[in-house]
Amino acid sequence: MGLEIVNDIRKDYVRDLIESGKRADGRGFREYREINVERDVIKRAEGSARVRIGNTDVLVGVKLEPGAPFPDAPGEGVIITNAEFVPLASPEFESGPPDENSVQLARVVDRGIRGSEAIDLAKLCIEEGEKVWMVFIDIHILDNDGNLVDAAALGAIASLLNIRIPNERYGLTGEDTLPMRDRPVAVTTVEIDGNILVDPDFNEENAAASRLTVISNADGTLSGMQKSGSGGLKEEEIAEMVEIGIEKGGEIREKFL
Amino acid sequence: MGLEIVNDIRKDYVRDLIESGKRADGRGFREYREINVERDVIKRAEGSARVRIGNTDVLVGVKLEPGAPFPDAPGEGVIITNAEFVPLASPEFESGPPDENSVQLARVVDRGIRGSEAIDLAKLCIEEGEKVWMVFIDIHILDNDGNLVDAAALGAIASLLNIRIPNERYGLTGEDTLPMRDRPVAVTTVEIDGNILVDPDFNEENAAASRLTVISNADGTLSGMQKSGSGGLKEEEIAEMVEIGIEKGGEIREKFL
């Protein structure tokens, strides 16, 4: 109960600030926090990246293991994306099976990669119908200060762009790197009292009724979208959010991928 | 607490009525509510039936898929019966894994079909020891106004009597319909203060201490029985219940199967 009041006060503070055109950390509405991408941080993984957006800290590791293909796609590799909201990262996270937020995050990241056809899955076939590479994308949240999805998606694509296929480990031969065809980037905006803000921090996320993640590709096409939150959005707000998504996505791609 | 009192009042009402020889909806003690059976309602299923008994509404879908036989019966198909008490159907039902009531219902329906040897399981062998048809009987409760088991058992046998074996779907050849050898029907009675009532509605079920489901076949033999509830039954009460079971089972078989 006490916590709820604190929460309300925090929301009001964020909204009051925004009404006067400001954000708590002094950023502009269309400005990201500082982004930092460190690659190949986990030697046990075939690809990995640690992405920090402000205080948000996400570690993504990608492992490849041989496995059976899906019956309806016998010649293609398999992508399995999983997110763990470990309780280390946030007082809001609890131990236990993935909740709806971590499921949603994993599925949105997964959708962006699939939609863009970034990974050439046909190249991951080892033996048609029998054995293909399973690509496990594991998203491990370390510190949750908001906008996990952009950090996770960036970590996932950054990891994938630098995969060492572990052929020798499994007595196989074949290409050593994973040819990638696109570099999807997720950009999340929120709507607070009619204002559109990119890269919400934890308090802004809580103060916002609606959030939209827009995933765009190198050629400016869209490969995924997800609205969340218990509010509604106007058509023109969505248009603005999509435009920001494509623009900021381009900047991040340019700089970090 | 408040709910418990309402529940007690309802039980007393039912029992007072019965003492004066009546039921809330005007039926006789050996009278079913109106029964309605609609077949082939789900085109994705190989067989299906929606059974309404009064306001009770149960949907049964049967799917066939190739799978491995049990090691101790390498030449026989496999029946898997499952019941979901989805919370849509009753304020008493909760989300989550099957509770003891849904497990019991599925197992009693399953037992009646097995006991009667209604399905010729040997005809469901595709390749001995390797591949047989798995018959999934899924019972989906839509509205629970009592006597789910009779509705579910009737839905199951009605679905089974009209199976299209999906040979082509799995690139197989063979018989297209499932030869059935019997038509078991479940009839449930309750005992309330020494009176035996068939087809209890929800309130009657709650007022009764004991319930007996009797499953009988076309030739009048019995192929399953289950007492439930926290009361006891006298030998002569059981005899009456069995007699009603066989008689009403015959009427239902005649009319709906």
Added chain:
Amino acid sequence: MGLEIVNDIRKDYVRDLIESGKRADGRGFREYREINVERDVIKRAEGSARVRIGNTDVLVGVKLEPGAPFPDAPGEGVIITNAEFVPLASPEFESGPPDENSVQLARVVDRGIRGSEAIDLAKLCIEEGEKVWMVFIDIHILDNDGNLVDAAALGAIASLLNIRIPNERYGLTGEDTLPMRDRPVAVTTVEIDGNILVDPDFNEENAAASRLTVISNADGTLSGMQKSGSGGLKEEEIAEMVEIGIEKGGEIREKFL
């Protein structure tokens, strides 16, 4: 709350006694309760033993079934040790998946058997890389009056020393008994206010801050050790506990194995 107070009183009682050099049942600090080992009590199991240490009562059953070896040990049998703290055995035990105490117990027993290499796993290979014997050691607690681990470990090794390999059951041929190479014995001591007591009963376990299980072999070597409890131990206390472990382990081995 009431229970906690009773618990405190019981702890104080145990500690007061020990301070005056006594134990509730009159034993010396280095004395076990009466041990009773009954073998081959379960005919469905390939090996079994019921071990009583005072009122503590543990039943161990070992089953052998053919199964696949681990990829990294294609020519070796597999040991799977499991403990069920069924709620029948103690008001402290609850239904549900294994908790940390039952997991620890199973893993410590398992570790002792593995560490001593008591089972010649290479002899359990049926067909390299394909089929080996899986040895399921199931520990079933019947009555918990403390020191479950010593009883369980003794039950496990007593069961293993007398295995009938069920070749005929699976249409196989081969040796009928399992050649064993060692007889590890677990001995648990607790530290209470600087005193070291062997074979703690339930109340002593609760009163103790630290407990050490020492598993030793026929030749006096150690093949497993586990400290538990929220206290600490001094180097010289550990030395004493290890010495007791080896000595008492020898006595138990002599008498019961």
Added chain:
Amino acid sequence: MKEGKEEIELIKEGKRLDGRGFDELRPIKIEVGVLKRADGSCYFELGDNKVIAAVYGPREMHPRHAQDAKMAVVKFRYNMAPFSVDDRKRPGPDRRSVEISKVSREALDPVIMREYYPKTAIDVYVEILQSDAGTRTVGINAASVALADAGIPMKDLVSSVAVGKIDGEIVLDLNAMEDNHGEADMPVAMVARTNTITLLQMDGRLEKEEFERGLKLAMGACHQIYELQRAALIDRYSESVDV
């Protein structure tokens, strides 16, 4: 999902395989108050989709620590019957249904006057009895009507439909064949009276312009569905005909 599928021609001579035009909905059938035990219910067909929704509440919220002191908590459970799809679905929630339940709840939240019933729960259950693509949108349509049938105070109904891209064209309301072989799928939910979008997801690949066109197409269709939802409720309550 969209990769590795065989090429199938989904549009022939300007018509889709089931004969529909690009901006045409499948046939819709709505029945209100179809369940006795639920406080509100609705059966909704869209083409071969058969969906039933039930609403219970406002009622006591368990567990208590999950209560909201200021408003009702809406719980939404999307569930597919095992026989609703070609390959039997294992009973119980999976990751897909967890996500759909979440976004569906968030699609309805904006219209439910939750502040009227602090500390309570409003349970919305959607069962997919037969599936033919677009089930989440059908579930939202059904749930919206069931909420009204349960007498839950709402600002307005929510209406929902998907648009997608097949054979390079933006079309309305994909069926399963089109969804499996198409290039993009985009479910949308909307409060018709205010043109407020409450659900928006996109899967596949779209140009920005295609997205904008698709959104408009969906919004138009939501208006159509809204009229049918209203008519079903009026039918039910003016004539008090039991279905």
Added chain:
Amino acid sequence: MKEGKEEIELIKEGKRLDGRGFDELRPIKIEVGVLKRADGSCYFELGDNKVIAAVYGPREMHPRHAQDAKMAVVKFRYNMAPFSVDDRKRPGPDRRSVEISKVSREALDPVIMREYYPKTAIDVYVEILQSDAGTRTVGINAASVALADAGIPMKDLVSSVAVGKIDGEIVLDLNAMEDNHGEADMPVAMVARTNTITLLQMDGRLEKEEFERGLKLAMGACHQIYELQRAALIDRYSESVDV
């Protein structure tokens, strides 16, 4: 379960394979108060079945919202040890044990004076240590004695046995071989003093007349078992012999 089994002759020269007559029970051994920690306990052997039951309570009921304000809640857990059967049983409840736990509880409910202890729980735990068909009936017999040993006020004991059909004959108390190759199995529990049936299940196929005959056979055997249960309790409490 009854299909596809090989044909085995179960009756030879009017005797069953283990030498019993049709109406003969397997040997029974009962020990009362065999566990220290439990409030009441009983070890029960029927032929090769070895079963132990423990009772705890009346004690605090968790979770609180499951309490009954007017009477004790009886909880019953039937559990098979992994090594109790030929093929190792995976630990933990399965559908079979969930059903058996339910009907066993309902078999005991009628005799337990639950109204003496409102809001509490009475926990009954049955462990099958070695199984040879009929385990649920042995569990009920053991539980009934364990309840008495725990001092739970009861109207009477409950006694239980199965009857079945093998080689066309109705016989008492099937063993595993007979159960696997028989035509029907019917577990029954009864309050002996009043001849009240509290458990009745049937599996397989029986004529009505066979059913009636089987029920009578079971009822007679329940009386025999009842005497043995009583004797074991009297033994325990009159002589206070520790087992």
Added chain:
Amino acid sequence: MKEGKEEIELIKEGKRLDGRGFDELRPIKIEVGVLKRADGSCYFELGDNKVIAAVYGPREMHPRHAQDAKMAVVKFRYNMAPFSVDDRKRPGPDRRSVEISKVSREALDPVIMREYYPKTAIDVYVEILQSDAGTRTVGINAASVALADAGIPMKDLVSSVAVGKIDGEIVLDLNAMEDNHGEADMPVAMVARTNTITLLQMDGRLEKEEFERGLKLAMGACHQIYELQRAALIDRYSESVDV
């Protein structure tokens, strides 16, 4: 675990394969206060082990019936990231992590002044990001520093390291190669100031004398680690440098 491995020479010319002497620790790196949301945190590297620990609390304990009226309850969760090991680890707890969480908690309990915060919970979370043997000891080291960083009153820090036996020699701090092909492994945790052992496990086979020697070796190394832990905390708090 120790059986069936291939023979590998782990010691050559008195040195281990990574060049270390028998009593030499791998390189250690400690960073304090690395997480914003946690109340206390620590990043700890030991060779190729990369571990992060966070502490939350004292905070409200759920569920309430698990509260301790006299002291804080310490909860410890040891978790491996799926990518931290060569073969991807399935997310979620397994038996190994359940046991490690228990013994790690018990290794820290003795120094935490739990009686200061009755009825509360102190949550300690350890994530293994990259594993190279000895992860539980690294987790305890990290957790101990994170507890201090969270301002939890402690009697002292806890320091932890493993010793083991490879090629017949007792050596300090096994790496994964040594652990996989070695003869014994023995993790130890200690309160350095009082030389009190709070964690002790042993796996494999050791002579009594080897055990005693190994324990002394571990205790010495704990003192070294203790100094590094202290230095990291002093660094953090005297200079208030953010990492």
